[in-house]
Amino acid sequence: MDFYLSAILLGLGFSSMAMGIFISMKIFNIPDITTDGTFTLGGALTAVLIMSDFHSLLSMPAAFLLCAFAGAITGFIHAKMKVNALLAGILVMTALYSVNLAIMGKSNIPLIGKALVFEIITFAEDGNLNRFVYLFLMILICAFFLDRLLKTDFGIAMRATGNNEQMARSNGINTDRMKITGLAIANGFTGLSGYLITQVQGFADINMGIGVVILGLGSVMMGEMIVRLFGSNSIIIQITAVISGSILFRLVLAFALSIGIDPLYLKLVVAVFVLLIISIPNLRKSHA
Amino acid sequence: MLEIRNLQKQFNRGTANEITAVDKLNFQAWRGEFIILVGSNGSGKSTLLNLIAGNLNADSGSIKLNGDEIVEYKEHERSRLIGRIFQNPLSGTSPDLSILENFRLAYLRDKCKSLRIGTGNDFREMISEKIRELNMGLEKKLDQEMGKLSGGQRQALTLLMSVFARPTLLLLDEPTAALDPKSSVQLMKLTEMLIQDNQITAILVTHNLKDALQYGNRILQMSEGKIIRDFDAESKKNLNLNELVSWF
Numbered sequence: 001m002d003f004y005l006s007a008i009l010l011g012l013g014f015s016s017m018a019m020g021i022f023i024s025m026k027i028f029n030i031p032d033i034t035t036d037g038t039f040t041l042g043g044a045l046t047a048v049l050i051m052s053d054f055h056s057l058l059s060m061p062a063a064f065l066l067c068a069f070a071g072a073i074t075g076f077i078h079a080k081m082k083v084n085a086l087l088a089g090i091l092v093m094t095a096l097y098s099v100n101l102a103i104m105g106k107s108n109i110p111l112i113g114k115a116l117v118f119e120i121i122t123f124a125e126d127g128n129l130n131r132f133v134y135l136f137l138m139i140l141i142c143a144f145f146l147d148r149l150l151k152t153d154f155g156i157a158m159r160a161t162g163n164n165e166q167m168a169r170s171n172g173i174n175t176d177r178m179k180i181t182g183l184a185i186a187n188g189f190t191g192l193s194g195y196l197i198t199q200v201q202g203f204a205d206i207n208m209g210i211g212v213v214i215l216g217l218g219s220v221m222m223g224e225m226i227v228r229l230f231g232s233n234s235i236i237i238q239i240t241a242v243i244s245g246s247i248l249f250r251l252v253l254a255f256a257l258s259i260g261i262d263p264l265y266l267k268l269v270v271a272v273f274v275l276l277i278i279s280i281p282n283l284r285k286s287h288a
Numbered sequence: 289m290l291e292i293r294n295l296q297k298q299f300n301r302g303t304a305n306e307i308t309a310v311d312k313l314n315f316q317a318w319r320g321e322f323i324i325l326v327g328s329n330g331s332g333k334s335t336l337l338n339l340i341a342g343n344l345n346a347d348s349g350s351i352k353l354n355g356d357e358i359v360e361y362k363e364h365e366r367s368r369l370i371g372r373i374f375q376n377p378l379s380g381t382s383p384d385l386s387i388l389e390n391f392r393l394a395y396l397r398d399k400c401k402s403l404r405i406g407t408g409n410d411f412r413e414m415i416s417e418k419i420r421e422l423n424m425g426l427e428k429k430l431d432q433e434m435g436k437l438s439g440g441q442r443q444a445l446t447l448l449m450s451v452f453a454r455p456t457l458l459l460l461d462e463p464t465a466a467l468d469p470k471s472s473v474q475l476m477k478l479t480e481m482l483i484q485d486n487q488i489t490a491i492l493v494t495h496n497l498k499d500a501l502q503y504g505n506r507i508l509q510m511s512e513g514k515i516i517r518d519f520d521a522e523s524k525k526n527l528n529l530n531e532l533v534s535w536f
Contacts, residue, residue, distance in 0.1 A: 148405070156389045157401040160382040167382050169363045170341075170372045171449075172397040233384075233433070 005128050007254035011247030012135040013200050014215060016142055017193035018246040019239065021216030022223070023186035026238070027150070028162035028179060033089030033213055034074040037096030038067040038187040040209035042194025044100045047109040047204035056117040060195055067191025068184040070096060075180030100206055107206040116199045135196060139243055142189065147236045149185075158182050190216075211267060218274040219246035225277065249273075290317040290340075290457055290489055295349035297332075297339055297513075309335040311513035313349070317457075317506075320487040322480070324500045327510035328536055333493045336510070337459045340491075342366040353456055368398040371450030371488075373443065373479075375462040380446030383435025387426060387445065390434050391415045394449035418448060422478070440471030444478060451482045458483065458490040464499070472496075476503055497532045509535055 017039055024032035042063040049059040070092060077088035101107070123133035149155045160168040161178040168175050190212075198204045222245030223238065230237050256269045297310040309332045317323055327333050338344040340351055342363035351359045353369055374380050381390050388407050395411070416427040422444050426437075434442060443463055450458060460479065464472035480503055483490045494500055500507060507524050509517035517535065519527060 149403070151405050151407070152403045153392065153396055153401045153406050154403050156385065156392055156407075157396070159385060159389075160393055163382040163384045164379070166374075166379055168393075170367050170380070171393040172364050172367045172399075173393070173401065174362075174364050 002128065003258065004251060004254055005132065007250040008247055009128065009131055009135060009200055010197070011250035012132070012139050012243075013196040014193055014212070014250065015139050015219065015243040015246035016196060017190045017212060018216045018219035018223070018242045019142060019146055020186040020189035020193070021213065021220050022239070022242045023146075023182060023189065025217065025220055026162075027159055028182050028186075030078070030085045030162075030179070030183065031089070032071070032074060032183060032186060033086060034071055034092045034096070034183070034187055035089075035190050035213040035216060036209040036211070037093035037100070038070050038190045038209075039194045039197075039212045040100045040204075040206065041070060041096055041103070042067050042191030043198035043204040043208055044103045044109075044194075044206075045191075046195045046198045047111060048103055048105075050111055050114045050116070050199075051109060053114075056115060056199065057120065060117070060192065063191040063195040064188040067194070068188035071187025071190075072180050072184040074187070075183035078183075079176035079179045097206070104204065104206060108203060109205075110203040111199065112202075116202075118199065131200065135200070138196065142192065143236075143239045143243060146189075146239055150235050211270070214270060214274055215246075215249060218270065218277060219249050221245070221274065221277040222248055225281070228281075289319060289352075289354060291350075291352040292316070292340075293350040293352075295336075295339060295351065296347045297335055297344060298347055301347075308513050310339060310346075313514060315508070315515055315518070317489050317491065319489055320483075321489050321506055322483050322504040323489075323491045324504040324507045325491055325493045325510060326495070326497070326500050326507065326532075326535070331510040332513040333510050334461055335513075337372075337461050337491065337493060340366075340457070341370055341372055341459055368453075369456045371453075371455035371458045373446055373450055373458070373460040373463040375465045377439035377442040377446070377466055380449070381434045381442050383433065385434060386431045387419070387434055387437075388412060388415060388430040390445070391418075391449060391452065394452040397453040397455075418452070419445070422448065438471075440467050440475065443467060443471070443475055447475065447478060447482065451486055451488060454486060455488060458488045460490065460492040462493055462495065464494075464496065472499075479503070497529060500532060501527060501529060 017035065021035060024030045045063050045066055046059040049062060050056050074088045074092045077083045077091065078085045118131050118134050122130055124130045150159060157168065157173045158178050161173060161175045165175050220242055223241035226241035226244055227233065227238055252273060253266065253269065257263065261269060292313060292315050295310055295313045299307045299309055313336065325333050335344065339346050342361060346359055350357060358366055392407050392411065412430060416430060419427040424441055424444065426441060426445070464475055467475060476499055492504060505521040505524065507519045508515050
């Protein structure tokens with residue numbers, strides 16, 4: 001049972017990153033590969049700050065802001081320097097590998113003997129349950145914040161930019177600025193995920209971000225399938241579905257491991273699973 | 289007032305495929321003037337509209353709106369003064385946003401997009417009243433996604449949105465081209481009414497010569513990037529369809 005609870009904890013931790021992918025992919029229609037770098041950046045900064053005896057809560061805004069800055073750089077390269085969004089993300093992600101190594105000073109930082117965020121306020125005696133409540137509350141706050149943001153005038157302008165850029169410009173929206181800000185917020189959420197996962201797993205690793213973008217994408221796609229079940233396209237339903245998608249995704253991976261699939265093939269399982277999620281709706285359409 | 293001086297736009301400059309789309313063009317349009325712009329395909333009509341709206345950058349020349357030089361303004365900055373209706377009904381609205389949210393953006397065209405939720409009851413009532421004027425029953429569907437409406441409904445709402453923030457200039461690029469005849473007539477009547485009521489300067493590009501005769505109070509013909517004919521309200525009244533056809 002603990003095996004599946006751990007999967008749920010990871011799912012909750014990763015759902016902040018999935019919300020980031022939701023912003024870049026679904027709101028702005030931009031495949032943002034920066035995620036791989038900013039996830040590690042959030043984790044690396046968290047580990048370094050905690051090991052330097054900073055309060056673990058302090059590293060949360062620090063991780064959000066630094067990762068948002070990295071996302072803004074991708075946005076700037078794409079919107080202002082007119083570089084393809086995919087390439088802009090790859091460039092920043094590549095650069096972040098060196099930045100992350102420089103921040104960490106080594107490839108792995110274990111968080112041993114330091115007060116993690118889960119130990120500051122105790123909601124339950126059981127360690128895993130306490131983590132679950134903490135992560136659940138954190139994600140609830142993030143979801144509420146994102147839902148509110150997307151309903152504000154600024155949020156509507158953000159959504160219009162990704163939905164119909166020509167219309168957005170015709171209505172006085174500075175679409176370049178929107179993309180930069182949007183990618184900053186998306187990567188801020190990803191950094192928050194790095195912050196949470198580093199503390200869930202108890203260490204930061206230079207390679208912890210490799211391939212997370214595909215996990216986020218899978219969660220968003222899975223969320224989309226859930227939205228179809230609800231038949232509603234409201235923002236809160238979409239966000240809730242993305243979070244559920246992230247948890248379900250982790251549960252499926254846990255199930256794959258539990259039935260004896262070699263962890264060596266885990267990335268292959270992820271790729272095939274995401275492919276299935278993406279293609280099933282299209283295959284259904286073509287047979288209808 | 290719109291004042292255009294020596295406006296020039298070339299495509300593929302310096303190559304064998306160089307095209308002068310707008311060639312040292314000059315003209316003025318006064319407040320409340322409803323100009324019909326006609327011309328063959330490739331005569332430069334849409335390019336002229338794109339240059340005025342800032343969708344394209346001019347190679348040289350001046351565009352003044354109410355005395356302000358706007359040629360250096362970016363498209364989103366010009367859109368605070370200029371409303372646009374596109375040929376494609378899908379272009380003027382955001383399909384995934386609700387009717388209410390689309391109108392919120394139109395309302396905010398010349399305002400700051402703040403972190404305020406502005407689609408509350410007061411705004412909803414204001415928009416509902418505005419949309420009721422269309423007689424399409426859309427005032428009851430404010431939360432419906434724009435993408436689920438018909439082309440005619442979307443184009444009518446785009447028109448209403450484009451005059452919502454009282455623009456100085458309204459640019460209409462073949463707005464009825466993708467609509468059925470009934471919707472086209474409805475849209476053109478609505479266009480004329482809104483232009484007259486709000487005293488907006490408007491330029492309508494059309495290939496429909498009947499519309500060109502029926503609507504507007506001035507007609508211009510473009511050819512090879514230049515205005516070659518300019519009829520004011522009085523002389524436009526004496527034009528007939530055969531004469532207009534003979535221009536092409």
